Amino acid sequence: MNISNSYCDQSKVDISNVKLNNITQNDVFYLIFEKIFSNPVFSGGALLSVAGFFWYFVDWVWNFGQERFRERFCTSLQLTNENITYRWVIDHINRNSKWETRNLSVESTLDDTSAGALTLKHKFIPGIGNHYFYYKNRVIYFERIRDKRNVNISNVRGDRSNKRMETVTLSTYGGSKEFWQQFLNDASEACLEDIHKGLVIHTNRSDYWVENDNPKSKRALETVVLADGISESVYDDIESFLSSQKWYHNRGIPYRRGYLLYGPPGTGKSSFIAALASTFGYGIAVLSLTTKFLTDTDLNFLLNNAPKKSFVILEDIDAAFKNREKTENDDKKNTVDSSITLSGLLNAIDGITSSEERILFMTTNYKEHLDSAIIRPGRIDFEVYLGHCTPEMIKKMFKRFYENVSEELINTFCEGTSKFDKTFSPAELQKHLILYKNSPEAAIKHVNDLC
Known part of the structure; x- marks a missing residue:
């Protein structure tokens, strides 16, 4: 049986404002949301999302505020390990900070002893990350970061080595260019004095040179x-x-x-x-x-x-x-x-x-x-x-070990060593004199121990 199009058109009814079983459209949406939020998984996730957004906003505000505060009221000094004073600054902070950081890095070196044994030495320095230290009545914020890039690093003598790029940023409230100049002078003073007064030793590690920490x-x-x-x-x-x-x-x-x-x-x-x-x-x-x-x-x-x-x-x-x-x-x-x-x-x-x-x-x-x-x-x-001890060498060493020693004691010791059938090295003589360093008479008494 055919139904006319006009009849079908008349059958279309707008039910948007019609009550269905006495329930309005607003009631339908309310029931849907009530059903959704009654689900503990959904409601928990929504709460975490809101909390996460709130925490992100607070963190952003805090960081933004810190940056603006530093720009307006703080001075900063930035150093990379391409600078020869970089290691001196790290060591200076390590030695003089009144607050000891709990975030540490360790530098280990493997050394050969004269007997052929291996010794492992450790040195602790402030680690990668953020630190605070107290210097000349100022609290200084200290940030150390490491890059993935490698750089050629030169020390005070111009010696170069290939290492991972590092940056240190120091910031303090107030301060000035003169303050940071004095800080760098203080950091380098002790190291330059050690270099000037001490004998600097370098050793090789496969294909590069390493400078010993203490001259x-x-x-x-x-x-x-x-x-x-x-x-x-x-x-x-x-x-x-x-x-x-x-x-x-x-x-x-x-x-x-x-x-x-x-x-x-x-x-x-x-x-x-x-x-x-x-x-x-x-x-x-x-x-x-x-x-x-x-x-x-x-x-x-x-x-x-x-x-x-x-x-x-x-x-x-x-x-x-x-x-x-x-x-x-x-x-x-x-x-x-x-x-x-x-x-x-x-x-x-x-x-x-x-x-x-x-x-x-x-x-x-x-x-x-x-x-x-x-x-x-x-x-x-x-x-x-360079050979074993001669009579003149024995005399010089004995005289050097004992200040104001009489010529009589010197000659007596030399006469005692001249009776030996064998010679001995300066190292053997030094060992003997150190053993009796407080008494030349005892060194003479036990002179036969050298033979």
């Missing part, structure tokens, strides 16, 4: 007792070299000088170098050829990018190659982790890429074990033998 006390040249004329001759040679740079350049000669100190153990080789460095105002850079995983490339970089104004020392130069040859001849596993070669060492010392303005010291207990190529002229320019 050692400088040693006077006269405190190292050697055979007559040795100390003076080496001193005069270094002094002549340091004043001859123009002479070398005018003649096309590489401006480098190499010294070999050889002789039995305990004869003062390292002590003599330290005293020379102290006298000339130089530091020391000790390059270990047995450092784990050291390669020819690393050696070349280290030797030719040594810290400025430092004597470079290759201690026990024979040991690295002697141990390697022994294990190869015995057809055993090589116990030396470094992979340097003799040709790599020779190229590093005086190859085409070798640096100038360098003073290099090599030490060995066994000169006869060295390859002749190592000690040829141009690589080694001055050889010095």
Whole structure:
């Protein structure tokens, strides 16, 4: 049966204002919302959303207020670790802050002892994040952040190393440019004084140099007792070299000088170098050829990018190659982790890429074990033998240990040592004199302990 379109049109009824079972449209919406909010999951989420928005708003207002307050009433100082005073500022805060932070970072270093053992040293500094410290009647806000970028960092001597970028921002209420200038002067004063008064030691860690935290006390040249004329001759040679740079350049000669100190153990080789460095105002850079995983490339970089104004020392130069040859001849596993070669060492010392303005010291207990190529002229320019105690050395050391000691006691001690069938090193004599440091008579009484 067909129904006309007009009939269908008439059947359309607007029910928007019609009551359905006595319930209005507003009642429908009310029932829907009531049903929704009666659900604990939905109502809890809505409450958390409102609370989160409120907390975000409060945090934004607080940060905005802090920023405006700092801009108007505070002064700030920003430093990156590209600046040579960065580490000094960190250490200065660590030493002088009256409030100790609980947020710490640790810097650990692994050192080799003379006996070949490893020691681990730790140094604590303010960690990454925010800190407060008290300085000259001011509360200073201190923020330290670390970037993902790497930068080349230079220290006070111009030595460079690759490290992660760090920034420190210091802020205080009031303050001035003069206040921050004084702060930086105070931070650097102690470090510069240590550098000036102390002997700075650098050691290598694979392919980069590390400066020891605390410089050692400088040693006077006269405190190292050697055979007559040795100390003076080496001193005069270094002094002549340091004043001859123009002479070398005018003649096309590489401006480098190499010294070999050889002789039995305990004869003062390292002590003599330290005293020379102290006298000339130089530091020391000790390059270990047995450092784990050291390669020819690393050696070349280290030797030719040594810290400025430092004597470079290759201690026990024979040991690295002697141990390697022994294990190869015995057809055993090589116990030396470094992979340097003799040709790599020779190229590093005086190859085409070798640096100038360098003073290099090599030490060995066994000169006869060295390859002749190592000690040829141009690589080694001055050889010095340091031997066991001579009568004159014994007399000098005894007199130095005991102030105002009589000539009679000095002669008695020297006569006692002259009866020995064997010689002894300065280190052995020093050990004996330290044992009886308060009594020269006791040192004489027990002189036979030296033999």
